[in-house]
Amino acid sequence: MNRTFGDRLLLALLIGAAFVWMTPMLWVLAMSLKPNAMLVGSTRGILPWPHTLENFATLMRVSMTPRWLLNSVVVAFAMTALTLVLSSLAGYAFARIDFPGRRAVFLLVLAGLMVPEQAIFVPLHAMLASWEMHNTYFSLVAPRLAAPMGVFLMTQFFKAVPRELEEAAELDNASRLKIFWSVMLPLSRPALTTLGIFTFLFAWNDFLWPVVTATQPEMYTLSVGLGSLQGNFAMSEGLGFLMASAVFASAPMLGVYVVFQRYIVQGITMTGGK
């Protein structure tokens, strides 16, 4: 394939921009491979020399790390699966079922986009406390299932599906649930994938709510657990360990990005950026 000069120039610029964007991540990786004592004096340089795996070994020696990893996996998968179920059902109802007050309820759901999550923390916390439900998977997952963005995304998607497809299924005597399951859901795979990826990423990186509801170390997610290991001066005296924690926690997410890159780009286009 012959590339024009313009193409080559653009490619070079993009490679340069990508390198600039990647430099902080490379720096984090380099620091995670340097001894803490050395980083107190200097954090310069990408090349990790002298290098050590001690920071990662320390992380692995923490007996709770596998438990925190498991909690993150459980929470992220549960939140993703349940958000997909609820958002697709709600989206389908708003897009296709003409029930009384549909518009008002839909506006109410969208209004949820304007409420900052911090604003509802206190009543949410008090409610779960009165039920004695803190430090459970329920308290980690359930409050995050109200996802107005997911409902909006699925509603818009289902609205765009031609009605004729449903009508054809109705002629074959398919029930509403059958139509949803056999016709609409297979068609909505791109939207579901996008929503699933974003929900999973959000759940994995979530810190604020888990740090409030999970007070027992056994129920910490990975982000909360790794945070709890930091000393008061981690940014200077435990920097290598801090960076190793960052690498460890973000590695699964980097994998998700690599595998689902195409869908993530599609999703950003579909939602107008998130």
Added chain:
Amino acid sequence: MKMKTLLPATLLLAVTLGASPALAGTEITLFRFFGGCSDEYAHVTDLSKAVGECGIIQVLANKFNAENKEGITVKTQSVEWGVYYDRLSANVAGRTPPDIAVMHRSVLPNYVVRNLLQPLGKDFATVGIDTADFVPVAREAVTSKGEVWALPFDLHALLWHVNADLFTQAGLVDAQGQPKMPTSPAELLRHAETMKAKTGKPYFAIPSGSDPMPAWQYLTWVWQQGGNLVDAERKAQLESKESKEALRLLNALYAAGHANRKHDYAGAQQAFLAGQAAVLVNGTWGVDTYAAQAKDPKSALKNYVVRDMPNLYGKEAVWSDSHTWVLPQQPKPDAAKQKAALVFLKFLYDNNLQWARTGHLPVRASMLQSAEMRALPHRAEYTRTATIATALPPIEYQRAHMDLLVNELNSTWLVNKEQDKALSDAQRAASAILRRSRHR
């Protein structure tokens, strides 16, 4: 004996025997920051093997668990420093408060005024904690309305960490060859000029970005002039002449290049360790780290010494705070846990000197003057700090107050905000905060 007399006698006997329920098997939660290192120090009970804040408090808990005769178990819950107070407040609001929590003295008034803590004065006397042995600033720190609300554990204060070689190179030494500290603002600026001229290095390394360090130095200079953040009626005093002078001096240092206004905490520390600044303004907590770095043959910092805060304006004062231990009010009081918590506090009180190995100063006068304390590296160089340590006034919303002060002060050297404007903006915001707290 009749039933009428038997019952009170039995009760009296129970009270005489301590009225304490059996403590064997009692588990109490210790809620703290300082980091998580329970695995690194699993089963370690030898305090000499513990290093740093996390290591020492963890090994103290391990040692207590292994050796206490009552059969009490302390279970640690470590929380990241940045979200610690949010988590503590959430636990209290959720009616699941810990049995013991660490708390800065500057935060204590927020919890005392809301009646969220247990008063401890009488209980301390029962378990043998002598509040008369606390140094005055520590005793005042935990006392409010005539009641003691916490066990003070340390004094942490601002120090000047000094590269003595640069002082020698600049000729800023006394007759004994020791670094010469300034005694007035004018002398400080002269010393800084000399340092720059003779060594080419700035006098100061101060974490100056979003760090509170310059605000603590500013407060120190305000107090040294006899000023304060609030007056006796708790009205903000941020536009006072003392406040203006302290901010002027800080800005004069930055403007003349005697401190790098872009340094953050790690950056200022790295500059000092690389021999690129003569004085690092930082707290007691840095002493052992810098002493260890200075022993490294590759380190540019060879001759490290510590100095108490120099008195530039006449009145001795230095910013300080304390780590204290509190017992939150419990929605369902449990006498056994309450008693167990007090037994653990007594253990911490007895081992106050161990905590001094973090660089912080012990709060017990008897330990502060002890030979063991003086034997710790550099501690003899800053024992005076315990007598000049000054605490923030005990006002509610102290953290909000400090945050706005840090933002306004830092804006004068970071974005060249006019100094008078910064102080008047700070005064207005601080007054609003103080009005809210006075109404409670």
